[in-house]
Amino acid sequence: MATVEKKSRNTRQQKLILQALRQTDRHPTAEELYEKVREAMPRISLATVYRNLMKLERLGQAQVFKAPGEKRRYDGNVRTHAHFRCRNCKRFFDFDGSNGVFGSLERELGQWSREDFEVEDYRLELIGLCGDCR
Amino acid sequence: MATVEKKSRNTRQQKLILQALRQTDRHPTAEELYEKVREAMPRISLATVYRNLMKLERLGQAQVFKAPGEKRRYDGNVRTHAHFRCRNCKRFFDFDGSNGVFGSLERELGQWSREDFEVEDYRLELIGLCGDCR
DNA sequence: TTTTTATTGGGAGGGATTATTGTTAATGAC
């Protein structure tokens, strides 16, 4: 049975949350975004922040990262890029492909595509020890 | 005080709207007719489309169907016929009486007629799940 | 033609619908 998609509303809260998310590359948690958005809208609820982050993910405007035992972290940068998570200090970095590491990965992905499916994008998260923790 | 019926003018807009309405059996919404008529008259206003649809109904040249929470749908076919509305996908079909269902309905209607009133016509709208949504 | 006035375009406004909110409580992972 064809499901009727209900349509989304562009609320003030949603705009503020997306804006706060894009203003940083520090991959904030919901709690951190909550504190930030509260500066502009003191009465906003934490549940609203969570709900909007879910919605933004559904809309392709945000990415969510979850590691066992860690809080969820959010990213408003939807250009394809990789992340590095330090298993010691738990920091979560952007990791760009400027060193050419990803070129070969992407060639590989291209080869996986066949007539019945096509790899269009990827998500890559690297875990290890960061420079400070080594 | 007798209300003076003001006389109607046959405008270019009215002609185009009626023509567009008769060219389809898809029971368009005002918005859809607006888009269609705009091809021939780009500067026509949506309000004009609504106004003319009201007028055409008054003149007996169109029928209007309204279900709660749904947009109004218009039909340029003024011969008596039934409709089927799918509660899921919201499509709105013509429903002809070729299977004999309406024969008995009409006999029934005939019996309701008495000296003080007479059933001359009917409007029948069926709501359910269409084939695709079942 | 000129006059009369129904009708138009376009934006603003209103009522109805319903997605979203704030709150508190419940859940569930660890």
Place this chain on the structure above:
DNA sequence: GTCATTAACAATAATCCCTCCCAATAAAAA
């Protein structure tokens, strides 16, 4: 147990359809 996240629900507000407004236009009458 603790703490991150979600559910429940009545109140709120975003949005959708449609209508109103009014100066400008154009159909029909004179």
